[in-house]
Amino acid sequence: MISLEVNGNKYDVEVNPDVPLLWVIREHLGLTATKYGCGAAQCGACMVHIDGKAEKSCQVLVKDAQGKKITTLEGIPQDHPVIKAWLSGNVPQCGYCQPGQVMTAIALLNEKSRPSDDDIDDSMSGTLCRCGTYHRIRRAIHKASAMMAEGGKHDRTRTEGEKPKKKKTRRKRSKKTKAKGGKQ
Amino acid sequence: MKGIINMTRRDFLKTGALLGGGLVLGFSLTPQESSGEATAQAAATFAPNAFIRIAPDDSVTIIINKAEMGQGVYTALPMLIAEELSIDWKKVLIEAAPVAPEYNHTEWKYIQGTGGSSSIRSSWVQFRKAGASARIMLVAAAAELWHVDPAACRVKRGFVIHDSSHRRLSFGKLADKAALLTPPKDVELKQPEYFTVIGKPMRRVDARDKTTGTAVFGLDIKSPGMLTAVVARPPVFGGRVKSFNPEKARAVEGVKAVVQIDSGIAVVADHFWTAKTARDALEIVWDESGLSLPDTEALRKQYDGLAAAQGAAARRDGDAAQAFAQAARQISAEYEVPYLAHAPMETLNCFVDLHSDRCDIWTGTQFQTVDRDAAARVSGLAHEQVKIHTTYLGGGFGRRANPLSDFVTEAVNVAKAVQQPVKTVWTREDDIKGGYYRPMWRDRISAGLDAEGKLTSWQHTIVGQSIVAGTSFEPMMVKNGIDSTSVEGADDIPYAIANILVSLHTTKIGVPVQWWRSVGHSHTAFVVETFIDEAAHAVGKDPYEFRRGLLAKQPRHKAVLDLVAQKSRWGEQLKAGRKQGMAVHKSFNSYVAQTAEVSVSKEGAVRVHKVVCAVDCGRVVNPDIVKAQMESGIVFGLSAALFGAITFKNGRVEQNNFYDYPILRMKDMPEVEVHIIKSDEPPTGVGEPGVPPIAPAVANAVFAATGARLRQLPMTADAVLKAIKTAQK
Ligand code: FES
Ligand code: FES
Numbered sequence: 001m002i003s004l005e006v007n008g009n010k011y012d013v014e015v016n017p018d019v020p021l022l023w024v025i026r027e028h029l030g031l032t033a034t035k036y037g038c039g040a041a042q043c044g045a046c047m048v049h050i051d052g053k054a055e056k057s058c059q060v061l062v063k064d065a066q067g068k069k070i071t072t073l074e075g076i077p078q079d080h081p082v083i084k085a086w087l088s089g090n091v092p093q094c095g096y097c098q099p100g101q102v103m104t105a106i107a108l109l110n111e112k113s114r115p116s117d118d119d120i121d122d123s124m125s126g127t128l129c130r131c132g133t134y135h136r137i138r139r140a141i142h143k144a145s146a147m148m149a150e151g152g153k154h155d156r157t158r159t160e161g162e163k164p165k166k167k168k169t170r171r172k173r174s175k176k177t178k179a180k181g182g183k184q
Numbered sequence: 185m186k187g188i189i190n191m192t193r194r195d196f197l198k199t200g201a202l203l204g205g206g207l208v209l210g211f212s213l214t215p216q217e218s219s220g221e222a223t224a225q226a227a228a229t230f231a232p233n234a235f236i237r238i239a240p241d242d243s244v245t246i247i248i249n250k251a252e253m254g255q256g257v258y259t260a261l262p263m264l265i266a267e268e269l270s271i272d273w274k275k276v277l278i279e280a281a282p283v284a285p286e287y288n289h290t291e292w293k294y295i296q297g298t299g300g301s302s303s304i305r306s307s308w309v310q311f312r313k314a315g316a317s318a319r320i321m322l323v324a325a326a327a328e329l330w331h332v333d334p335a336a337c338r339v340k341r342g343f344v345i346h347d348s349s350h351r352r353l354s355f356g357k358l359a360d361k362a363a364l365l366t367p368p369k370d371v372e373l374k375q376p377e378y379f380t381v382i383g384k385p386m387r388r389v390d391a392r393d394k395t396t397g398t399a400v401f402g403l404d405i406k407s408p409g410m411l412t413a414v415v416a417r418p419p420v421f422g423g424r425v426k427s428f429n430p431e432k433a434r435a436v437e438g439v440k441a442v443v444q445i446d447s448g449i450a451v452v453a454d455h456f457w458t459a460k461t462a463r464d465a466l467e468i469v470w471d472e473s474g475l476s477l478p479d480t481e482a483l484r485k486q487y488d489g490l491a492a493a494q495g496a497a498a499r500r501d502g503d504a505a506q507a508f509a510q511a512a513r514q515i516s517a518e519y520e521v522p523y524l525a526h527a528p529m530e531t532l533n534c535f536v537d538l539h540s541d542r543c544d545i546w547t548g549t550q551f552q553t554v555d556r557d558a559a560a561r562v563s564g565l566a567h568e569q570v571k572i573h574t575t576y577l578g579g580g581f582g583r584r585a586n587p588l589s590d591f592v593t594e595a596v597n598v599a600k601a602v603q604q605p606v607k608t609v610w611t612r613e614d615d616i617k618g619g620y621y622r623p624m625w626r627d628r629i630s631a632g633l634d635a636e637g638k639l640t641s642w643q644h645t646i647v648g649q650s651i652v653a654g655t656s657f658e659p660m661m662v663k664n665g666i667d668s669t670s671v672e673g674a675d676d677i678p679y680a681i682a683n684i685l686v687s688l689h690t691t692k693i694g695v696p697v698q699w700w701r702s703v704g705h706s707h708t709a710f711v712v713e714t715f716i717d718e719a720a721h722a723v724g725k726d727p728y729e730f731r732r733g734l735l736a737k738q739p740r741h742k743a744v745l746d747l748v749a750q751k752s753r754w755g756e757q758l759k760a761g762r763k764q765g766m767a768v769h770k771s772f773n774s775y776v777a778q779t780a781e782v783s784v785s786k787e788g789a790v791r792v793h794k795v796v797c798a799v800d801c802g803r804v805v806n807p808d809i810v811k812a813q814m815e816s817g818i819v820f821g822l823s824a825a826l827f828g829a830i831t832f833k834n835g836r837v838e839q840n841n842f843y844d845y846p847i848l849r850m851k852d853m854p855e856v857e858v859h860i861i862k863s864d865e866p867p868t869g870v871g872e873p874g875v876p877p878i879a880p881a882v883a884n885a886v887f888a889a890t891g892a893r894l895r896q897l898p899m900t901a902d903a904v905l906k907a908i909k910t911a912q913k
Binding site: 026035038039042087090097133 | 392579
């Protein structure tokens with residue numbers, strides 16, 4: 001029995017201890033954001049965070065991941081600045097590499113909040129994109145970095161308070177529309 | 185129109201076929217499959233045509249008959265509908281079309297499929313008409329209810345509105361009434377000057393799911409009781425199993441079956457890793473007798489011999505041989521490009537749920553009809569009993585449009601052998617070694633120039649395999665012994681030359697080949713555009729001016745060339761050590777010119793610093809997607825130009841994985857700038873046309889920087905150093 005902690009949840013998995021963590025995450029835990037691309041430490045599609053560091057999960061035996069904190073893309077908040085920057089930069093194409101890109105980028109920004117282009121080259125070059133979205137990834141990382149610096153100036157509740165306000169009004173409007181439609 | 189189509193996970197759940205355990209399994213629920221409950225609801229659903237369904241809850245489902253593989257069809261095609269039927273993007277759901285005649289490609293007629301950079305072009309009228317007829321029927325329904333003139337009504341973001349009486353009804357509320365009306369026979373489409381959606385850089389509808397990891401690719405499909413298969417395929421193409429010993433594989437815990445199928449030995453297990461480990465433990469004796477085993481060195485010699493003589497003529501203008509003999513200046517050269525693997529980021533996979541009376545297939549495919557028919561053949565079922573559920577494709581680039589349906593056929597064979605739902609998964613090594621490559625090509629080309637430096641003769645001999653020979657596409661695409669995809673981009677060169685001879689030797693080699701992003705153009709553009717550069721330098725002219733002089737009758741070529749020259753500041757001083765090269769090429773009816781700014785290290789490493797791209801793809805539906813596709817094509821082409829090669833030794837593919845079949849990485853990524861020509865012409869392709877010009881643009885820049893001609897790809901450091909040495913001699 002292997003015990004894992006993934007995205008804050010504890011799992012006991014009946015699995016051969018020598019299976020790469022990637023496949024346990026995908027097939028036993030059903031968390032399929034983490035992708036297989038090469039199985040040979042070449043592509044980074046399988047990138048997860050282990051104790052906060054970006055690691056290629058195809059290279060980690062599941063037995064060695066015990067007792068560590070594992071984070072997959074499913075454990076990243078949907079409003080994370082990196083995700084927001086990715087959306088505003090219209091980054092994904094086929095999308096298959098993007099979970100690995102996002103996880104690599106988050107780890108980079110956690111380490112260096114204002115990465116230079118060279119830092120981006122260093123950290124991101126292990127994560128391949130066959131669709132060639134590198135250009136947009138670079139831009140999005142800079143943008144996320146700026147957003148995080150911006151966010152850091154305010155306290156958290158205030159930043160969060162600003163956004164829902166806008167959303168609320170939008171939601172209200174659509175509710176109204178619905179109600180109207182319902183009467184007719 | 186602002187906003188993004190809100191295609192959330194929950195929306196998928198709503199429309200997705202559920203298979204036990206509440207797991208999302210693809211997202212195509214065809215009407216035929218609907219449960220009784222859904223059918224009852226369908227009565228109130230307004231489905232004016234095969235592409236639109238409007239439900240009483242106001243949701244608008246748009247059914248897309250093209251595969252979303254990164255090129256943006258899930259965004260751009262709904263935009264065409266939205267242009268005519270003003271919809272509320274938040275209410276839109278996207279569904280992958282099942283196989284049915286109404287979803288056939290409008291140009292390919294008999295099959296449904298995605299390729300040839302044709303999605304927008306071939307759906308341009310069809311999708312707008314679909315939107316327009318839905319609008320007309322919704323308006324008619326409302327007008328009838330309100331007893332008003334339909335002409336006095338308009339639609340806006342999901343509502344039909346009658347302004348003078350301040351009445352409005354949502355599409356969903358009108359659905360049951362509209363459903364009773366007969367669709368209009370012919371509809372008038374909006375004039376382009378009134379477009380409000382087309383031409384806007386709408387965000388991609390799939391961006392969120394793809395960024396948060398909820399997008400479902402074929403590899404992510406799960407189903408209760410599903411097994412996973414990994415197949416041991418022969419080490420040489422055409423090899424057969426002579427004998428095998430399954431014992432060691434069977435001994436691996438979790439292995440359910442080891443079975444021989446047409447393509448090799450399938451190991452079926454509870455999980456992927458089990459199957460892969462067991463496959464590695466298989467003992468197989470392969471039969472390679474009677475095969476002529478390809479070898480890259482030998483092929484080179486063979487092709488070289490063929491290239492020395494003229495082949496079957498693909499284009500003959502005037503008398504090129506005579507003009508060459510009389511030319512004041514003669515130049516000739518040989519070019520070669522290698523086999524290339526598509527290497528989509530998501531390796532091939534296919535989930536098959538086979539029963540005695542039906543077969544459900546979930547896979548990322550570009551070729552639904554072809555795959556369905558192949559699956560029916562293998563399973564012995566009728567066509568209607570086979571359903572293809574198209575998932576997101578983790579890249580296609582042509583590999584997932586296999587005329588023989590190789591990965592689908594194999595998966596059905598596995599399912600047939602084990603009688604259980606099973607997903608066949610390819611490893612990266614399986615993918616790299618699996619064939620269906622862009623063919624290796626060898627070209628011999630010569631040109632004659634007169635005393636003024638004008639081109640008078642152009643002779644181009646091409647040697648290589650036909651990608652459609654032996655497939656059902658052969659009768660359509662091979663005419664008079666010429667496979668049009670072998671010579672495209674070479675037999676239609678835009679330059680004004682009086683005497684042209686383009687000829688082809690089609691070889692038969694035991695290497696499976698297939699369309700690879702930009703197909704024939706991926707090779708012909710390299711040869712033609714590098715050799716034009718050679719011709720310009722041979723007579724001491726600037727390559728830009730030289731091209732321009734030959735393009736007087738080709739305004740669209742000239743326009744992209746001029747734009748790229750202007751935007752890249754052609755001919756101006758660059759940073760020390762950097763030089764520019766350029767190329768222009770038309771493919772899939774789009775015109776693309778690129779310049780590359782390059783430096784070459786002492787060790788021969790080519791570094792591409794900046795690429796400027798100008799594209800004319802007719803009317804633009806979504807400029808941001810056009811830009812993204814140019815960026816993508818440039819990277820794809822650069823990977824091939826700088827690193828890509830599949831080579832053979834004794835019949836065996838020498839490459840394995842990304843460590844010996846490298847693709848561009850972030851650190852190699854140049855700055856890219858894309859400029860779009862404004863045009864009122866009908867829209868043309870963008871998925872592929874960004875690829876062809878980049879290799880020659882870089883090769884020409886390397887020449888400018890070093891004086892060395894690179895006539896063979898890829899441009900490895902060794903090759904570059906060798907070329908520099910040759911140039912210095
Ligand atoms: S799958 Fe792990 S690095 Fe490619
Ligand atoms: S978006 Fe397709 S591989 Fe990166």
